[in-house]
Amino acid sequence: MDLIFFTFSFGVMAASLAIQIVYLIRSSKKPDPFSTIILSLSFLAILLGLIIRSIKIGFVAVTNTFEGLVVFAGFILLALVIYRLKARKGVLAPVMLIGTALSFTLLALASSPLIPAEANPPIPALRSYWLVLHVLFAFAGEGFFTVSFAASLYYLAAKEEQKKAEADRIIYTTVLAGYLLFTLGALIFGAIWAKYAWGAYWSWDPKETWALITWLTYTAYLHFRLIRKVKGRISAIICIIGFIFTVFTFLGVNYLLPGLHSYS
Amino acid sequence: MGSKILKHLRSLRFALVLISYLIITSLVVTLIPQNQETGYYLEYFPRFLGRIILALHFHRFYRSLAFLLPALLFTLNLGLCSITGFIRRIRADRKRILGSDLIHLGILILVVAGSLTLFLRKEGLVMLEPGEKIEIEGEFSLRLLSFEHLKYEDGRPKAWISRVEVEFPDGRTSTSSIEVNKPLKIGSTEILQYSYQEEHHLKLLDPHGSSHLIETGTGYRENGRAIVFAGLVEEQGEARALIISRKEQGEPEEERFLLKKGDPFGGYTIEEVLTSSQSGLYLVQDPGFGMVVASVILIFLGLVLVFYRRISVKD
Numbered sequence: 335m336d337l338i339f340f341t342f343s344f345g346v347m348a349a350s351l352a353i354q355i356v357y358l359i360r361s362s363k364k365p366d367p368f369s370t371i372i373l374s375l376s377f378l379a380i381l382l383g384l385i386i387r388s389i390k391i392g393f394v395a396v397t398n399t400f401e402g403l404v405v406f407a408g409f410i411l412l413a414l415v416i417y418r419l420k421a422r423k424g425v426l427a428p429v430m431l432i433g434t435a436l437s438f439t440l441l442a443l444a445s446s447p448l449i450p451a452e453a454n455p456p457i458p459a460l461r462s463y464w465l466v467l468h469v470l471f472a473f474a475g476e477g478f479f480t481v482s483f484a485a486s487l488y489y490l491a492a493k494e495e496q497k498k499a500e501a502d503r504i505i506y507t508t509v510l511a512g513y514l515l516f517t518l519g520a521l522i523f524g525a526i527w528a529k530y531a532w533g534a535y536w537s538w539d540p541k542e543t544w545a546l547i548t549w550l551t552y553t554a555y556l557h558f559r560l561i562r563k564v565k566g567r568i569s570a571i572i573c574i575i576g577f578i579f580t581v582f583t584f585l586g587v588n589y590l591l592p593g594l595h596s597y598s
Numbered sequence: 599m600g601s602k603i604l605k606h607l608r609s610l611r612f613a614l615v616l617i618s619y620l621i622i623t624s625l626v627v628t629l630i631p632q633n634q635e636t637g638y639y640l641e642y643f644p645r646f647l648g649r650i651i652l653a654l655h656f657h658r659f660y661r662s663l664a665f666l667l668p669a670l671l672f673t674l675n676l677g678l679c680s681i682t683g684f685i686r687r688i689r690a691d692r693k694r695i696l697g698s699d700l701i702h703l704g705i706l707i708l709v710v711a712g713s714l715t716l717f718l719r720k721e722g723l724v725m726l727e728p729g730e731k732i733e734i735e736g737e738f739s740l741r742l743l744s745f746e747h748l749k750y751e752d753g754r755p756k757a758w759i760s761r762v763e764v765e766f767p768d769g770r771t772s773t774s775s776i777e778v779n780k781p782l783k784i785g786s787t788e789i790l791q792y793s794y795q796e797e798h799h800l801k802l803l804d805p806h807g808s809s810h811l812i813e814t815g816t817g818y819r820e821n822g823r824a825i826v827f828a829g830l831v832e833e834q835g836e837a838r839a840l841i842i843s844r845k846e847q848g849e850p851e852e853e854r855f856l857l858k859k860g861d862p863f864g865g866y867t868i869e870e871v872l873t874s875s876q877s878g879l880y881l882v883q884d885p886g887f888g889m890v891v892a893s894v895i896l897i898f899l900g901l902v903l904v905f906y907r908r909i910s911v912k913d
Contacts, residue, residue: 455750458757458778458791514905522894530779533721533790533882535890536712538660540628547621554617560698561610591628 336390337451339383340404344441346376347411351438354431365427370418373411373434380408390453396469397456399588403444405469406584409477410437413512417481417504426500428491432484464527471519472545476580478512479552483577486570502565505573509559513552520545520583540591544583551576607671608678616672620665627659661716673709676702697907700900707893714886721883725795725876726760734881738784739765743773745877747794758791760877776879786883793878798830800839801870802863809869820864822846830871831856839871 350372357366384404387395395401414433418425443449485504492498524545525535536542555572558564606612630651631638639648639657655662680702687696724732726742733739741763748756760776764784776782781790802810812818817826828840838856841863845851861868 454752454754455756457755461757462779464779510905514901517901518898522898525890525894527779529887530781531790533781533788533792533880534715534884535887536715538632543624543628547624550617550621554614557610557614587628 336383336387336395336453339379339386340441340444343376343379343383343407344438344445346372346379347434347438347441350376351431351434354427354434358427358431365418365425365430369430369434370415373415373418376437377408377411377415380404380411384408387453391455393456393461394463394466395453396466397460398450398454399585400444400449400451402469402473402584403440403449405473406476407437407440407444409473410440410480411477412474413477413481413508417508421504424500426485426488426497426504428488429481429484429501429504432487433481436480436484459531462527462530464523464530468519468523468527471515471523473519475512475514475516475519476584478508478515479573479577479580482508482512482573486573486577489570490567490574498566502569505569506559509552509555509573509576513549513556516552517549521549541583541587544579544587544591548576548579548583551579604678608675608682610679613672613675613679616668616675619668620672623659623664623668627656630656630659632660633658669709673706677706680706697900697903697905700896700903702900704893704896704898704900707889707896711886711889711893714889715884716886719882719884719886721881723792723878723880725793725878727874727876734787736767737787738767740789740879741765742877742879745794745875747875758794758877760791760879762789762879786885788882788884790880790882791877792880795876795878797874797876798827798839799872799874800827800868801872802866803869804866810866811872817841819846825864830873837871837873839868 350369353366353368353372384395384401387401396405410433414430414437417433418430444451482505485501485508489498489501489505492501524542528537528542529535551572555569555576558572559569634657636652636657639651641648643651651657654664656664659665680699684699726732726745728742728744731739731741743761743763745761746757746759748759750756757777761773762776762782763771763773764782765771774782776789776791778791781788783789798814800812802812804810812827814827814829817824819825822845824844824846826842826844828842830837831840832838833856836858838858841855841857843853843855855863857863857868859868859871
């Protein structure tokens with residue numbers, strides 16, 4: 335039943351992608367008027383699917399790679415919808431398109447046969463509400479980082495100064511929001527969960543270390559931006575590196591570097 | 599000269615250099631398994647690379663000078679930068695506490711807490727069978743009353759629950775349960791459900807009516823053959839003892855038997871197939887954790903303040 339909702343979300347997102355591409359090709363000045371509703375619908379389908387899955391397994395469904403991919407995809411959609419609703423100076427359509435494409439890719443990856451989609455109740459170490467907070471807040475932060483990544487790519491490609499300035503503002507606000515959520519989720523709640531599960535709040539496990547590397551990268555960005563007032567190319571490049579680290583922390587570490595997080 | 603060094607030590611440029619160094623080295627170190635024996639690095643890495651890892655102490659990186667010195671310099675940089683920034687604002691009559699002050703203070707406390715943990719943390723794993731007891735001198739004794747291993751229908755673990763009795767030096771006792779993610783805290787000691795182990799024994803009856811208990815992996819010699827009790831195997835819902843009989847000399851030859859209670863074996867009879875569970879309890883004393891909590895609260899408040907003040911600023 336939960337998979338039906340995820341598939342529905344996938345289909346709706348594909349439709350949104352098609353509409354956005356058509357609007358971009360037509361060089362329309364305004365972004366398509368449907369994205370907010372379609373992406374909200376897609377997000378709600380993911381949310382509903384996760385609720386059904388959680389009831390089925392008797393715990394919040396955020397404990398394996400499949401669920402992680404779906405949650406991450408959902409938070410990207412949420413960050414895009416928030417951006418679309420909050421954007422004061424109009425929406426940059428390419429940023430929406432890149433963000434939607436990344437969320438779509440994550441759901442596509444979740445549906446691949448390489449990622450087991452069975453809904454199983456979690457093993458004892460994962461039965462903790464600190465883990466739930468850890469995962470949800472970290473992915474919420476990563477959702478915003480994804481939008482900042484999309485805006486960074488747009489910044490590097492854009493030619494008009496006004497568009498660059500707007501992309502820079504998106505990068506800044508989304509990193510600020512993402513940083514707050516990521517720090518809480520990945521580092522603080524993660525450390526509390528680790529303390530309860532393994533008796534140590536920090537173990538220099540590869541996943542922890544990569545989360546710290548990601549955090550330090552965005553810390554460097556914020557220091558450049560807030561203290562040095564550095565905007566532009568360097569900021570955009572740091573955010574792109576930060577996003578690459580974000581994705582590696584989530585997926586690369588699980589498959590390439592064994593550690594305490596090998597199950598997620 | 600002194601003020602020049604001080605200025606450099608508290609500069610953002612220096613902080614960014616240190617952050618970059620910590621990012622790059624940490625990144626490299628995640629590719630190197632930590633805390634292995636020296637021989638491991640020479641065997642599993644190209645010899646030249648293994649030597650470099652060992653020479654740079656990248657095999658115990660987070661306790662090495664290559665990490666501790668830059669971390670110390672970063673702490674110094676952060677401390678100096680926070681203090682001078684704060685003094686400058688007071689002189690300029692801008693006494694408002696900034697979110698970044700709280701975050702920096704939180705990180706400084708976190709570094710101190712981390713150092714306390716690194717140097718003063720005590721920990722140990724004990725394996726207890728129901729009825730067994732350990733003493734933590736002068737603090738309490740802990741007796742394992744029971745140990746449960748709950749499983750889901752598909753056989754995956756659902757919970758490990760140790761029921762323990764704690765006895766204090768003044769004679770008071772209390773009973774508690776310890777589960778994964780639900781540790782028991784007694785004073786400064788935290789006790790976690792960490793692992794479990796099952797041990798199997800075979801009780802054999804000899805022709806004279808005497809019982810002999812043998813552990814997994816042990817056995818006896820008979821007519822040039824080694825007879826070993828290799829463990830338990832589930833067959834048709836019943837535990838069977840796996841016995842391996844191996845010829846000790848000449849052509850290798852092996853026979854396997856699955857035997858149950860009452861079966862004759864050699865000159866013996868299997869009187870009982872016994873399984874005992876041991877609960878792995880992890881005892882931790884970490885004097886740094888209280889400060890970690892304080893630092894986390896400060897960092898959280900600081901982040902909220904930064905977010906609240908910055909997000910509405912048009913720039």
